[in-house]
Amino acid sequence: MSPAVPGREPAVPEDWELVVGLEVHVELSTATKLFCGCANRFGDEPNTNVCPVCLGLPGSLPVANAAAVDFAMRLGRALGCEVRGAVFARKNYFYPDMPKDYQISQYDQPTNTDGRLELPDGHTVGIERAHIEEDTGKTTHIGGGGRIHDADYALVDYNRAGVPLVEIVSRPDIRTAEQARAYVRELRAILLAIGVSDARMEEGSMRVDANVSVRPAGADELRTRCEIKNLSSLRALGRAIVYEAQRHVDLWCGGERPRQETRHWDEANGRTTPGRSKEDADDYRYFQDPDLVPLAPAAETVAAIDAALPPLPAARRADLAADGGGAVSAEDAALLVERGQDGLVRAAMAAGADPGVAATRVANDLAVDDWSPVTPEGLAALVAMETSGRLTATQSKQVLAEMAEGGGFPDAIAERRGFQAMARDDLAAVVDQVISENAEAWSRFCGGDEVERKKLAGFLTGQVMRATRGQADGAAVNRLLGERAGS
Amino acid sequence: MTALGIAAAVKSGERTALDVLDEHLARISQRDAEIGAFNLVLADEARTAAREVDAAVSRGDAVGPLAGVPVALKDNLCTRGVPTTCSSRMLEGWRPPYDATVVKRLRSAGAVIVGKTNLDEFAMGSSTENSAFGPTRNPHDTDRVPGGSSGGSAAAVAAGFAPLALGSDTGGSVRQPAALCGVVGLKPTYGAVSRYGLVAFASSLDQIGPMASNVADAAACFEAISGHDPLDSTSIDGARDPVVAGLGQGVDGLRVGLVAELCAGSARLQEADGLDGVSAVEGVAADVIARVDAAAAALEAAGAAVTVVSVPSAVLGLSAYYLIAPAEASSNLARYDGVRYGLRVDAANAAEMNVSSRTAGFGAEVKRRIMLGTYALSAGYYDAFYAKALRVRTLMLRECAAAYAGVDVLLGPTAPTTAFELGAKTADPLLMYLNDVCTIPSNLTGHPAVSVPFGCGDDGLPVGVQLMGPALSEPVLLRAAAVLEKAAPPDGGAP
Numbered sequence: 016m017s018p019a020v021p022g023r024e025p026a027v028p029e030d031w032e033l034v035v036g037l038e039v040h041v042e043l044s045t046a047t048k049l050f051c052g053c054a055n056r057f058g059d060e061p062n063t064n065v066c067p068v069c070l071g072l073p074g075s076l077p078v079a080n081a082a083a084v085d086f087a088m089r090l091g092r093a094l095g096c097e098v099r100g101a102v103f104a105r106k107n108y109f110y111p112d113m114p115k116d117y118q119i120s121q122y123d124q125p126t127n128t129d130g131r132l133e134l135p136d137g138h139t140v141g142i143e144r145a146h147i148e149e150d151t152g153k154t155t156h157i158g159g160g161g162r163i164h165d166a167d168y169a170l171v172d173y174n175r176a177g178v179p180l181v182e183i184v185s186r187p188d189i190r191t192a193e194q195a196r197a198y199v200r201e202l203r204a205i206l207l208a209i210g211v212s213d214a215r216m217e218e219g220s221m222r223v224d225a226n227v228s229v230r231p232a233g234a235d236e237l238r239t240r241c242e243i244k245n246l247s248s249l250r251a252l253g254r255a256i257v258y259e260a261q262r263h264v265d266l267w268c269g270g271e272r273p274r275q276e277t278r279h280w281d282e283a284n285g286r287t288t289p290g291r292s293k294e295d296a297d298d299y300r301y302f303q304d305p306d307l308v309p310l311a312p313a314a315e316t317v318a319a320i321d322a323a324l325p326p327l328p329a330a331r332r333a334d335l336a337a338d339g340g341g342a343v344s345a346e347d348a349a350l351l352v353e354r355g356q357d358g359l360v361r362a363a364m365a366a367g368a369d370p371g372v373a374a375t376r377v378a379n380d381l382a383v384d385d386w387s388p389v390t391p392e393g394l395a396a397l398v399a400m401e402t403s404g405r406l407t408a409t410q411s412k413q414v415l416a417e418m419a420e421g422g423g424f425p426d427a428i429a430e431r432r433g434f435q436a437m438a439r440d441d442l443a444a445v446v447d448q449v450i451s452e453n454a455e456a457w458s459r460f461c462g463g464d465e466v467e468r469k470k471l472a473g474f475l476t477g478q479v480m481r482a483t484r485g486q487a488d489g490a491a492v493n494r495l496l497g498e499r500a501g502s
Numbered sequence: 503m504t505a506l507g508i509a510a511a512v513k514s515g516e517r518t519a520l521d522v523l524d525e526h527l528a529r530i531s532q533r534d535a536e537i538g539a540f541n542l543v544l545a546d547e548a549r550t551a552a553r554e555v556d557a558a559v560s561r562g563d564a565v566g567p568l569a570g571v572p573v574a575l576k577d578n579l580c581t582r583g584v585p586t587t588c589s590s591r592m593l594e595g596w597r598p599p600y601d602a603t604v605v606k607r608l609r610s611a612g613a614v615i616v617g618k619t620n621l622d623e624f625a626m627g628s629s630t631e632n633s634a635f636g637p638t639r640n641p642h643d644t645d646r647v648p649g650g651s652s653g654g655s656a657a658a659v660a661a662g663f664a665p666l667a668l669g670s671d672t673g674g675s676v677r678q679p680a681a682l683c684g685v686v687g688l689k690p691t692y693g694a695v696s697r698y699g700l701v702a703f704a705s706s707l708d709q710i711g712p713m714a715s716n717v718a719d720a721a722a723c724f725e726a727i728s729g730h731d732p733l734d735s736t737s738i739d740g741a742r743d744p745v746v747a748g749l750g751q752g753v754d755g756l757r758v759g760l761v762a763e764l765c766a767g768s769a770r771l772q773e774a775d776g777l778d779g780v781s782a783v784e785g786v787a788a789d790v791i792a793r794v795d796a797a798a799a800a801l802e803a804a805g806a807a808v809t810v811v812s813v814p815s816a817v818l819g820l821s822a823y824y825l826i827a828p829a830e831a832s833s834n835l836a837r838y839d840g841v842r843y844g845l846r847v848d849a850a851n852a853a854e855m856n857v858s859s860r861t862a863g864f865g866a867e868v869k870r871r872i873m874l875g876t877y878a879l880s881a882g883y884y885d886a887f888y889a890k891a892l893r894v895r896t897l898m899l900r901e902c903a904a905a906y907a908g909v910d911v912l913l914g915p916t917a918p919t920t921a922f923e924l925g926a927k928t929a930d931p932l933l934m935y936l937n938d939v940c941t942i943p944s945n946l947t948g949h950p951a952v953s954v955p956f957g958c959g960d961d962g963l964p965v966g967v968q969l970m971g972p973a974l975s976e977p978v979l980l981r982a983a984a985v986l987e988k989a990a991p992p993d994g995g996a997p
Contacts, residue, residue, distance in 0.1 A: 067600050071837045073593065073701040074580040074602060078735045105833050107879075111852050116836035169852065171841070300879035302888065305706035305830060308735050 026192050026260040032232045033260045034240075035195050035225055036187035039202060040180050041212045042150065042220040043086045049149045049179035050077030050119065057218060061172035069177035071114030076306050079103070083179035084126070084310060086211040087147045089320050090181055091127030093209050093327055094142050098317050101126040101147075103307040107300045112152035112171050120148035120182075122301040126310065132185070132205075133329055134197045135349050141186035150178040181211075187226065187237060192253040192260075199223055199249060204328040204353045216248055223252055227259040229267065238263075239272060243287055245279045255280040259287050328352045335374070338364050342371035347378040356381060362391030368398040376401070380412045381419060388421040397425040404442065404491035410434045442479075442487055446495045449478045461500045472496055505571045505665040505719040509612070512570030515559060519552035519570030523614055526572045530617070530663045538638045539648075539658040541577045541587055543617040548572065551614045558612075568726055569612030574658040574667040577618035578625055579710070580699040581605055588701050589633035590623045592863030593844045602699020603734070604668060604710050604727045611726040616664050619654025623865045624835065625675055625703040627651050628937035631928055632867045639924070640683060642963055646921040649679030649937070652713065656683035659713050666723050667713045672703050673823050674916075674941025676711040677953035681916035681966025684955045686720045686983065687713045689941070691973045692948030693738040695724075696731030702834040704827035705736075707945040717954065717984045721745040724976060743977045749984045754805030756982060759909035760798055761970075763816040764940050767791045770798065774810035783817050783939045786918045789959040794915050797956045797967040800989035801913070801982065811905050811912065815898040819942040822894035824935060825878045825887050826946070831868075832875030838863060870931065895946045902947050902972070911982055912970040915940050916953035920963035940968060950976050954983040957991045 026033045048055050051068035067075040091098045104122035125146035132140050152173040159165025183202065189195050203221060206214040214221040228240035243259055246252045263273050277290040326334070332348045335357045339348075343360075351357045356377050363373045373394060381389065397418065401411040406429060414428045422428050450457045453475065460471040476492045503511075503522075511517040527545055534540055555570045575581065578588045580598035582605075587593045601609070608615065622632035630638040630653025638653045640646040641661040648657040652669025656679035659667050669676040671689035680687025688711045695710045702708060712723035725746055730739040760770055766782035768791050798808045840846035840859030847858040864872070878887040905912065917937055927934040944951035950973070953966035967986065971979045 067598075070842065072598065072600075072843070073586070073588075073596070073837070074578075074598065074699040075600075076698050076734050078733060107833050107836060109836065109839060109853065109856055111839070111841045114837065114842065116839055117833050298881045300833070300876065300881075300884075302829065302833070302879055302884075305704075306702075306735065 026257045027229055027264050030232050031229050031260075031264050032234070033190055033192075033256070034187045034228045034230060034237065035189035035256055036240075037185045037189065037195060037198060038224040038226065038242075039183045039185075039199065040222040041090075041183065041206060041214060043083050043179040043181060044210075044212050044220075045080060045082045045086060045179055047080055047082075048177040049080050049083050049147070050177055053177065055178050056174075057220065059174055061170070061174060064174045065176070069114065070173055071116075077119060077304075079307060079310070080179065084147065084312075085320070086179070087126050087145070087181050088312060088317065089209050089324065090183075090206065090211050091130065091145050092317070092320050093205050093324060094127065094130035094132055094145060094183070096127035096130030096142060096145055098127055098312060098320075100124065100309060100311045102309045103147075103304040104301045105304045108297045110151065111169065112154045112173075112176070114152065114173060114176050118149060118151065119304055119307070121146035124309075132198060132201060134194060134201055135329075135332065135345065136197065138190075138194055140188040140194075140198055143184045143186050145181050145183040148180050148182060150175050150180050152176040187228075187240075192256040195225065195256055196249045196253050199252060200353065201328060207353075207355065208325055208328055208331075219247075225252060225256055225259075227256055227263070228273075229260050229263040238267075239275050241273055241275065241287070242277045243280055244277060244290065245282075247282070251280055251282055254285060255287060258285065262287070331357050335361060339370035339374060342369070343374040344371075347374040350378045354382070356386065359386070359389065359391060359394060363394035363398065366391050366395035368395040369402050372402055373398045376411060376415060380415050383419050386419050389415070389418050393418055393424055400425055400429065401488070404439055404488045405429075406434060407486070407488040408490065439491070442483070442491060443495055445479055445482050445487065446492060446499065449475060449482060450499060453478060460496070503665065504716055505568065505714060506722055508571050508665060509567060509569045512555065512559060513565055517570075519555040519559075519614060520549060522570050523548055523552040523572055523616065526616060526662070526664055529661070533661055534663065536639065536644060537641055537657050537661055538636060539619055539654045539661060539663055540574070540617040541589060541620050541635055541654070542585060544584065544615060547584070548614050548616045551609070555612055555614065566610060566612035566726070567722055568608065568666070571613050571666055572616040572664045573608055573613040573723075574616055574619050574655055574664040575605065576621055576625075576652050576655050576667070576669045578621060578670060578701040578703075579605060579618075579668060580701065581615065581618065584618070586618065586701065587635075588624045589621045589635055590863065590865070590868070591634045591845055592838045592860075593701075594634075596843050598699075600699065603696035603731045605699060607727050607729075608668075613666070613726070617658075619652070619658050619667060621654055622651035623868050624701070624831070625651040625670055625672055625708075626831070626867050626871055628674070628678060628934050629922075629924075629927065630654060630679070631924065632865055634865055637924060640921045642684060643921065646923050646963070647682065649682035649917065649921065651675040651679075652687075653679045653683075655713050656680050656685055656687070659683070659685045659715055665715060666719055668710055668723075668727070669713050670700055670703070671709050671711050671941075671945065672707045672827060673945050674938040676713060677941050677951060677966070677968060678917045678937055680713050680953045681955070681968075682921040682964065684964030684966075685713055685715055686717050686952065686954050686987075687711060687966075688720050688724055688952045688976070688980070689944055689950060690724060690728060690976060691738070691950045693734075693736050694728045694742075694950070694974065694976070696729075696734040696737045698731055698733040702830075704830040705834060706830060707823075707827055709945075717980055717987045718746065718749055720952070721749055721980045724980075738974070742974070745977045745980055748977050749981055751981055752804055753801055753982050753985050756801070756806040756911065756978070757909040758798065758801050758806045758808045758982070759811035759905060759912045760794070760808060761816060761912050761914040762810050762812045763814065764914035765791055765794055768795055770795060770808075770810055777810060777812060780812055780814070781817055783820075785936055786915055786940070787920075787959065790915045790917070790919060790965055793956050793959070793965040794913065794967050797986055798913060800956075800986055804985045804989070806982070808913070809909065811909055813898070813901045813905055813912075813943070815894060815901050816943050818894045819898065819946055820935065820939050822891040822898075822946060823938070823942045824874065825891035826895065828871040828875030829878045829888050830875065832872045832879065835864075835868065835872055867931070898943060899947050902943075902949065906972045910971065910978060911975070914968050914970070916966035916968040917941075920959040920961055920965060944970050949973055950979055952979045952983050954986050955990060956986055
């Protein structure tokens, strides 16, 4: 058996079905914290962005940050949720990084309920709720190898305490590890599109917990689930789901049943390990926070949020596909929208660029943080040079990279780099010569089936490349071979 | 000298704020060892503040309405850089890095903060005996309690240590000690005064209120501390009617309702119709009821129309309160965990350190209420206890709204008895809780109420009567209180 590629192989045997729901915590990128005026900023000196309110000092009171509430409602509407009047509740439990020893959250009346998220493949995942809550501080255990139980002491940084979070709880509608990853990718694309979070899993501004269970194929019961925590990448998410699902199948098949519990993903060893079991879980004693007045968004407020929502990733993918007239692959479209490069590509198409080449070139070769120097006109010109055979694909990539660094228009870059455009007529002469020198291969190419033809095209193109010392454009050679063969 | 008298004299240059302060400091050093009103006297800071007021006056600068008035603060109000203990070992030595909104407002009104007064630990109690630093005694009779939890503030005003004091009232903690010490105490409308900087006991019930030797001073203090505060989301926004300006307008035509449930034994109940089935709270002493009847008569004599009204849920208030207040307290007091400030008793790990710190830091009554509240909110008990208590609260609001359709203010006793002896009720928490039976309804509804002295009981100790009104009715309540003040018999004088 080949090594497991997460999400590619089925997570469970055919007679079982995987059932996954995701809980995603997202830090909102507001300027200030949820209940005070402290800066909401990652990476500052510990305990510098703090005040009586986010330190929970006696006598201090929280006041809800209107911008955070607005961000949360924006996300709710982007997920198709109903946005309603909501109340803040206290979730009571003791932990040193929680200044008040309760977390202000939303419980039975959350801001957003009943939404949905459509994955690029068309599968829809229901959203149960997306509620607002405050983040906790961050504990660092010192000594004993960083493990909680062996630590000599702990240091707490309260800069993160009170940072606004939205917890998005999906329904258990996810059936494969790949869908789980696609869900998180799509959610991230939405968060970026509406500008409410930078949603970085590695920095912890997007944290994913997975509720995993299995059931016999065809059943609609929900069996005991385990909540998997410590998933710090999409890869970890996929691997953990596959592992946990198999563990459940093994237990059920062995006549046992999983315990409902929280489990931690051990990335190094590729397995989940038991955490707290739900039987001895805390009783959080939720009750409405008397320090905060209920949120009552007016219908006009919600309408204004709807009106101001930018086009969402699904719509943008559809627009890109429509503009491309079928020439843009689904993978390229998803990637371009995720990176926010769909606007550039569509503008280049409007300026006359070949849709498929433009989309592929940007999707494959413009994976940089800042591509602002690349203009639609410049991209269109580059694509034209490539399709006309003036640049090879390899040369085109290099020119694009230089364009992204502010190198200017593609023809100037190509000239500076000495990328000699091989004229079509010169290339045709080389192709004709290679055909005459390889008569047997040529006749097999002309008469062969698709597989044979593809194989021989590779051989013939290689001969042309050798003759031109790599100056020829592979695609142009292919086109010429086709023309000569009369197809 | 009254607070307003002092402010006028200081403004006119007739007296200096420093002079006034020194006079009060002298009284404190003379008698507070016996009374125990203060946890901390801020003589140096107060002198600095008084000199600043005097300098402003001599420069001809505008000074506030409480210029040069010494004010005592209950020690659960945060004062920047000055210890704020809540009379608990848990917070001993903690110095808040900020001033409560009311403290800021008092300072900008020209008041001089003279010290921090004793209270029942975290404001939980009715006698100021639950203080980690020892009890406060009633200036009228030092064998007796001053009431609580704002007993230090009430005693400070009654003993002439300060003409004004602030207390906090969660179930009667301003009004009951005011009644027992013979001073005026106002519990404002919930949200009228910012709670920012008041160390929370039960957030949905807590309200800061003034205590003074007379109604006008209490009104002036209320005007100085009230108003919207962006730091407290529950504070009320919008314009307010002035209070002091209308104090002399009398009660002609005012409709007053004597609350049947709080006045068992009142002669007026026997005369009233349709009250056969009324069940009243027990334990309100006959001499107290007699003073309430006398107050009703005084209001009638001044032109008010007094009727008897029924608020049946008033008898349920105590039970509802002792679920809601401890529930909120159990959450509000969780933060005293030894991690960030206050007492820490070290242990093997963080969780055990939490336990050892809280075990050592909290007194018995605080622990009792944390346990009661934790229980009331627990899974499986929430609906039977906490949720039911919230329904009583809703019912009470509805019944009060109905009552206020027919009358402008309600009248009843403040406390069931005059001041009792130290130790008389410490062995029986339930007996102690009964002290708040008449004051709790206003906290549950969030409505304002004032206790005003109206003569003495059979033992010669002060009795307070209570006026209650709908939200933001402070101008009417204090106007009626001013009428009672004028009509009160002269025997309830200074101790």
